[in-house]
Amino acid sequence: MNKQKVIYTIISLIFSIFVIIVLSQNVYKTNTSSYRALTRPLAKEPLLISSAGQNTDIYIVKDIINKLMIDNYFIPMATTENLDDIHSAIMVVGYSEVGNRLKDKTYIEEKQRVEQFVNAIEEKDVFLITIYLRGGKMLSEETKTLLDLSAKSSDYVIIVNPENEVDTFKEMVSSTTPITFVDDLSEVTEPIVSAFR
């Protein structure tokens, strides 16, 4: 085959695929809605913000909480000892290998910490909110495990952009736990506010 033809074919193929992707954006956009919403604000201040997986999403949640002027403690690697005088906790789930390496921790160590921390929360009857911001497409195996650990002991779960994983998320929580799905990160503030006010 003519070399120029090969180049044109490859480049036009890439462009065509790209154009199709861009044009089909709205067609494939999922439309999720709240499921078993929180009936009244149950979370009380002060609040402890921690991470399960050490990705950067915790900083987004911290920023939202600060903007909402909710009294909080920000401890990404919180342990049982940090729960004194705490009435509610937010666990931001998302595993990051780089984030853990930055703190010189392994996945196993992080998993153990989260497990112990969640158990302590249950024992101390602290109101636990699990937040997952990354949606169904970025749900890695490690994140799934950590989310499962946190969500099953949570009093409220907020999931952003679940895509096709809605059932997976529902299966992680007990039948009585309220769970809210939001399509967009900009909508996450509302369910957080509803838990406190």
Next chain:
Amino acid sequence: MSKFRIIEKTAIVGMTLLFLGFQLPSISEALWFNMVVDVRKAIVNGDSGHLVLTAAIWSIVSMLQGVFLLLGTTIFLGNLVEKISMKLGKVLFQGFSYIIINLVIQEYFFFEIELLTNILAGITTLFLINYVVTEKGYYGRNFVLSLQVFFAFQWLNIMPMLTFYNFGVSDLAGSIKIVSEYLGSTSVLNFIGLAFFISLLFSTLITTFLFLTNDRNIAIAKENYEKQLTLDAMHAKIVQTRVYEEIHTITHDLKTPLVTIRGLNSLLALSKEPEKIMEYTERVDNAAEKMSEMISGFLYEKKRRVVSTEEIIDYVRAQIPLEDESQKITFDFDEHLPLLYINKVRVSRAIINVIENAILVQTIKPIKKIHIRVYDNNGYLIIEIEDNGIGISKSQMEKIWEVGYSTKATTGLGLAFVRKVIEDNNGTVSMSSEENEGTLVKITLPNETMVDQEE
């Protein structure tokens, strides 16, 4: 032995690149930590600029890893791939191996890679390498092409609009996109990603065409060089043929006195009268001297002596066929013609050559006419040979004096020899021609007093 060394060498290069690909995240760990810190800063400060910068650094590091892995795979498998004759087979074999390596990294290494992007960029690069840069060992070209393709595709990973299609689902690419969503700058990242993707793809296109053009130019230059070599060889052959032709004519010239000697010798055998014997012996001696003179004339180009124009004319007339009825050769000589200081044999041969050309040339006229005019012009002897042949075109006129140039339809035969001989004897030769009308050759020679005889 050397073949094994080459295989060993490529295997080592391939392994080194693969090792770099596997270890790049560990080597650049500090860079990754900085990127995480930058993402945090972007959230805290609400600064999209930090985010774009992080996206660029992430794209570069990911691109390098992808390039190392792909080139490592292709070089490592190089000799195995050479055994596959079909290009598509090569692409599939290399592509399959590359995908396996990516899956191994995904499964067993701590570092998350963008599988979809790496595969797409890898396959695109493999197609370009195998279908466009087909020469083996063009590692530099492969590197330049793969850098551009991988860099283009890495920008797709930071576009939030493509998350749905599994682009940019690894840890840091995901962080960048989530934060951009939080800061309300998804459109910025979408635009930057798209702009870089299209620009880099366009740059790949241009680079590929440059490589193609370069290849084509080299091929043309090679072809031209080979053509030139063939032409030179042909030219040398033609020159050799001309030399043989000259030798042939000289031999022919020498035959005339030889025939005379043989004839006189036969007469000598029959003669009994001493006067006749004396006369024949004298004529044999003259013929032998003439022969010796001719041989000397050809052997020693610079050997010259004072000769009368009449002597030259007689010599020339003796050599040309005048009895052909299809042509009419006319002569026109002035009465007082100068003495010349020339190499008689060579100059005569040159004049004969010109006349023979006029005889050989075709004509569209009913009768071939050749007019030879000899006259004195202010001490210069002018010899004009004019024919009514088909003439010479302007384009041929420029080449007619070149050594080896000849066309049987024109008076081109041996003209290089003519010019050389005339110029060697201080003369000039010129030619004018009109197509289908005829050709005029003008030879000018200075008289003996105008030439420095000490030369």
